[in-house]
Amino acid sequence: MTEQDLREQLAAFGASLFQRGYSVGSAGNISVRLPDGYLMTPTNSSLGKLDPARISKLDTEWRHVGGDKPSKEVFLHRAVLTARPEAGAVVHLHSTYATAIGCLAEPGEDAPIPPLTPYFVMRVGRRLPVVPYYRPGDASMEPAVFAAAQNSRAMLLANHGPVVSGKTLTDAVYAAEELEESAKLALMLRGQPARELTPAQVDDLLSTFG
Structure with a gap:
């Protein structure tokens, strides 16, 4: 895809996520x-x-070179994309159910959502680390995000929201959507004798789909 294609795709995905309540304001x-x-x-x-034309552009050293001023959380994206060279995109949302899990889980947990469905395992993976709380825009969280991203496609920022990476922008958006629905399902089933996927089933999914 060309840069212009990606600008338009980013704007379209952003609108879709916003319209469905995955982000507000x-x-x-x-x-x-x-x-x-x-x-x-x-x-x-x-x-x-x-506006596709006004989306920020940064160079390979993360310096702002075009478009409007980038998000104050540049460091968050830099941490994930540096830790995961195979990743092509990062989506950070404040989606309700994933954020709720991030308010309930203890920082340091690495599986606050159980493996209830195959698509959660396929898109998010085995681990979902919970990064300790930092004030939004606090660049001191970068080492913690980098460490969490080295072995995980997604993470929860405690009391803040999910951060999800993917090989492409489409992959990252789909994984963020799957994480939100899985968080909703986990909260709906909280306290119930839900049947989780077995370790062998999880291993089979990861070996088959990566």
Whole structure:
């Protein structure tokens, strides 16, 4: 895809996520890796009203080189994309159910959502670490996010929201959507004798689908 294609795709996905309540106001941010840098949603922008031409562009050293000023959480995306060189995009949302799990789980947990469905395992993976709380925009969280991303496609920022990576922007968005629905399902079944996938079933999914 060309850079223009990715700009338009980013705006379309942002609008879709916003319209379905995965983000509100100016919450959330998205980044995409380019051959010569990165695209990122601008600071204080609504995912529902992104102008493809004004999406921020950063060079390979994460310096702002075009478009509007990038999100104040550039460091968060830098941490994930540096830790996961195979990842092509990062989606950070404040989606309700995943954020709720991030308020209930203890920082340091690595599986606050059980493996209830195959698509959760296929899109999110075995681990979902909970990163300790940091104030939004606090760059001191970068080492903790980097450490969590080294072995996980997704994570929860305690009392803040999910951060999800994917090989492509489409993959990252689909995984973020699956994480939100899995969080909703986990809360619905909380306290019930739900049947989880067995370790062997989880291993089979990961070996088959990666």
